[in-house]
Amino acid sequence: MTSQIQLRNIEKHYGAYHALRDISLDIPEGAFVALVGPSGCGKSTLLRTIAGLEGISSGEMIIGDQDVTKLAPRERDLAMVFQSYALYPHMTVRRNLSYAMRLKRRPKAEIAEAVDQIAKITGLSELLDRYPRELSGGQRQRVAMGRAIIRQPRAFLFDEPLSNLDAALRVHMRSEIRQLHNRIGATSVYVTHDQIEAMTMADTVVVMRAGLIEQVGAPLDLYDRPANKFVAGFIGSPAMNFVDGRISGDGGSVELDLAGAPSLALARPATPGQRVSVGLRPEHLEVGAQGNSLTLPVALVERTGASSYVLTDTPSKILVCTAGRVGDDVGQIIVSIAPENIHLFDAETGIALR
Amino acid sequence: MLVFKNTFRDGVGFDAILVTLALGYLVLFSAFPLVYNLVMSFQEVDLFSLASFDRPFVGLDNYEDVLTRTEASSIFFNTVKFVGISVVAQLVVGFALAMFFQLDFPLNTWLRGLFLAGWIMPALVVGAVWSWIFAGDFGVLNYMLQALGITDAKIFWLSNPDVALYSVIIANIWLGVPFNMILLSVGLAGIPEDVYEAAQLDGASRIQRFFTITLPMMRAQLGAVISLGVIFTLQQFDLFAALTQGGPANSSNVFQYWSWQLSFQYYEIGVGSVISVLMILFVVFVAAIYVRSTRHEQVM
Ligand SMILES: Nc1ncnc2c1ncn2[C@@H]1O[C@H](COP(=O)(O)OP(=O)(O)OP(=O)(O)O)[C@@H](O)[C@H]1O
Ligand SMILES: [Mg+2]
Numbered sequence: 001m002t003s004q005i006q007l008r009n010i011e012k013h014y015g016a017y018h019a020l021r022d023i024s025l026d027i028p029e030g031a032f033v034a035l036v037g038p039s040g041c042g043k044s045t046l047l048r049t050i051a052g053l054e055g056i057s058s059g060e061m062i063i064g065d066q067d068v069t070k071l072a073p074r075e076r077d078l079a080m081v082f083q084s085y086a087l088y089p090h091m092t093v094r095r096n097l098s099y100a101m102r103l104k105r106r107p108k109a110e111i112a113e114a115v116d117q118i119a120k121i122t123g124l125s126e127l128l129d130r131y132p133r134e135l136s137g138g139q140r141q142r143v144a145m146g147r148a149i150i151r152q153p154r155a156f157l158f159d160e161p162l163s164n165l166d167a168a169l170r171v172h173m174r175s176e177i178r179q180l181h182n183r184i185g186a187t188s189v190y191v192t193h194d195q196i197e198a199m200t201m202a203d204t205v206v207v208m209r210a211g212l213i214e215q216v217g218a219p220l221d222l223y224d225r226p227a228n229k230f231v232a233g234f235i236g237s238p239a240m241n242f243v244d245g246r247i248s249g250d251g252g253s254v255e256l257d258l259a260g261a262p263s264l265a266l267a268r269p270a271t272p273g274q275r276v277s278v279g280l281r282p283e284h285l286e287v288g289a290q291g292n293s294l295t296l297p298v299a300l301v302e303r304t305g306a307s308s309y310v311l312t313d314t315p316s317k318i319l320v321c322t323a324g325r326v327g328d329d330v331g332q333i334i335v336s337i338a339p340e341n342i343h344l345f346d347a348e349t350g351i352a353l354r
Numbered sequence: 355m356l357v358f359k360n361t362f363r364d365g366v367g368f369d370a371i372l373v374t375l376a377l378g379y380l381v382l383f384s385a386f387p388l389v390y391n392l393v394m395s396f397q398e399v400d401l402f403s404l405a406s407f408d409r410p411f412v413g414l415d416n417y418e419d420v421l422t423r424t425e426a427s428s429i430f431f432n433t434v435k436f437v438g439i440s441v442v443a444q445l446v447v448g449f450a451l452a453m454f455f456q457l458d459f460p461l462n463t464w465l466r467g468l469f470l471a472g473w474i475m476p477a478l479v480v481g482a483v484w485s486w487i488f489a490g491d492f493g494v495l496n497y498m499l500q501a502l503g504i505t506d507a508k509i510f511w512l513s514n515p516d517v518a519l520y521s522v523i524i525a526n527i528w529l530g531v532p533f534n535m536i537l538l539s540v541g542l543a544g545i546p547e548d549v550y551e552a553a554q555l556d557g558a559s560r561i562q563r564f565f566t567i568t569l570p571m572m573r574a575q576l577g578a579v580i581s582l583g584v585i586f587t588l589q590q591f592d593l594f595a596a597l598t599q600g601g602p603a604n605s606s607n608v609f610q611y612w613s614w615q616l617s618f619q620y621y622e623i624g625v626g627s628v629i630s631v632l633m634i635l636f637v638v639f640v641a642a643i644y645v646r647s648t649r650h651e652q653v654m
Contacts, residue, residue: 053551053555072554074555078555079556080551080555082552086546086552087549088549088553088567089571090573100556100557103557147556
């Protein structure tokens with residue numbers, strides 16, 4: 001597969017503020033790439049630099065086999081779906097969809113045919129003569145999508161396109177966008193701060209923090225093998241628990257800084273005596289004593305019916321997520337974890353130990 | 355009085371009082387003069403009959419009289435020129451300035467403030483200032499044109515019959531530009547940035563963005579600025595009083611100034627009223643077009 005979008009050492013400054021730091025990324029043709037990260041980490045900025053709406057301070061950008069670093073947005077042949085949708089308020093849905101084609105002075109018949117086809121795909125056929133203000137949020141979202149698709153661009157850029165929709169519609173649109181991608185197959189870059197969205201939709205997830213790329217990988221790779229503590233904490237819901245600890249003298253287990261200094265056996269030996277941060281996913285902690293187990297005092301139990309969430313009364317709170325039901329009166333809980341599910345991070349640098 | 359008492363006790367009828375006050379004001383200060391003016395246009399009015407309502411009814415005589423005067427047609431075309439050129443130029447310059455001040459540059463707000471000076475100054479003062487600028491022998495404008503080598507001879511801006519009207523038009527444009535600029539700035543600021551960005555990605559060049567996004571989204575403001583411009587320009591009286599008094603030989607005279615001259619200089623009040631009535635009809639027509647055009651406005 002060839003690379004459709006290549007970013008080489010992109011730097012972006014807003015005055016003294018360093019918004020993007022040495023971003024290098026290869027996006028293969030036809031890939032669906034999600035950019036995730038906490039608010040303010042530079043996801044939108046990166047997307048807008050790809051679109052050409054923001055200039056970059058240094059680095060180069062290649063789309064297809066063309067260097068687009070210095071090209072204006074309209075010369076890049078990309079389509080973008082904005083968080084605010086940015087529909088043309090003075091145009092009907094039909095004219096919103098056909099805007100780009102009309103600018104190019106395509107024949108009327110061709111435009112009409114394309115609009116009809118896109119309207120069918122996006123379910124807008126009944127709404128073509130309405131103005132954006134006469135549409136619901138979900139319908140506007142479809143118009144924004146349709147306006148992007150009709151252009152058959154080299155790539156799609158999405159900036160949190162679903163964040164203004166209610167939860168149910170968001171889940172629905174999520175699968176719709178993904179199906180659309182499967183059908184059209186065009187390269188897509190999708191910005192979201194919702195890691196569930198990123199995990200469920202993307203082939204490749206790019207985790208960013210403070211203008212830096214922390215890790216790039218397939219969704220389950222990031223879940224199974226986070227490169228550092230930040231990615232480990234960001235990917236997965238509910239978030240991973242972290243407990244400080246020290247590798248035992250023989251390197252085969254880790255002693256946790258908890259009352260009674262419980263120790264967990266490791267799947268692979270580690271450097272003896274090293275200070276570490278131990279990552280335990282809530283869903284990997286199973287209630288019951290099977291091998292690697294911990295006895296923890298309980299602070300709070302929450303039940304959703306399908307599962308129970310137990311919050312422990314330890315210095316750094318540990319969340320246990322279990323499918324079973326946990327009684328009210330438990331003073332303490334015994335949980336166990338398989339050695340291969342224990343994540344170790346260097347206590348100083350946060351880098352994963354493998 | 356009961357209404358007042360109730361109003362003070364529990365607010366009942368307060369809205370009725372407000373409506374009555376507003377209506378009373380309109381009747382007293384708008385409707386009455388309008389109707390009175392209309393009535394006078396059908397009467398023979400002179401200095402002696404001014405104080406009484408009981409004046410001879412002359413039908414359309416006043417209308418016939420004023421419209422057949424030799425100067426009527428030239429004053430009519432002067433008025434058309436004055437309004438047409440002023441409104442178009444104010445619009446173009448105001449729009450250009452509004453777009454210019456959309457840009458981000460140092461001293462932006464400070465400069466914009468300067469442009470408002472014309473707006474807060476009384477037109478009579480502006481007229482006086484311009485009469486110095488235009489003065490033939492010692493005027494700033496002639497001095498500048500000569501210094502730059504654009505003209506050799508002095509132009510007599512206010513006393514040359516071929517030029518006088520255009521001098522007033524220039525002053526009036528200067529006077530009206532800030533209003534246009536402000537109103538259009540508000541409209542421009544109301545267009546979201548992301549709509550322009552979407553258009554850029556859709557392949558629109560700067561010029562295409564102007565014609566497909568900016569202009570259509572400014573329709574309401576443009577309509578307001580044009581119709582208000584026409585109305586304000588038709589009300590422009592002070593500049594004529596300060597600069598040319600309609601002269602020389604009516605070469606810069608317009609309806610609104612002529613109407614005043616007829617009524618209050620020559621005391622042909624009935625004839626003067628005819629002109630006001632005609633102008634009122636025209637203004638109502640313009641206002642109606644404006645209201646119609648905004649009623650179907652696509653508001654976001
Ligand atoms: N025009 C600008 N001038 C100065 N700083 C800016 C500008 N635009 C963005 N920034 C800064 O750059 C950083 C990254 O912004 P960006 O919008 O890319 O964040 P984001 O990751 O999209 O966040 P969110 O999830 O909240 O949308 C932020 O700290 C922001 O304050
Ligand atoms: Mg953002």
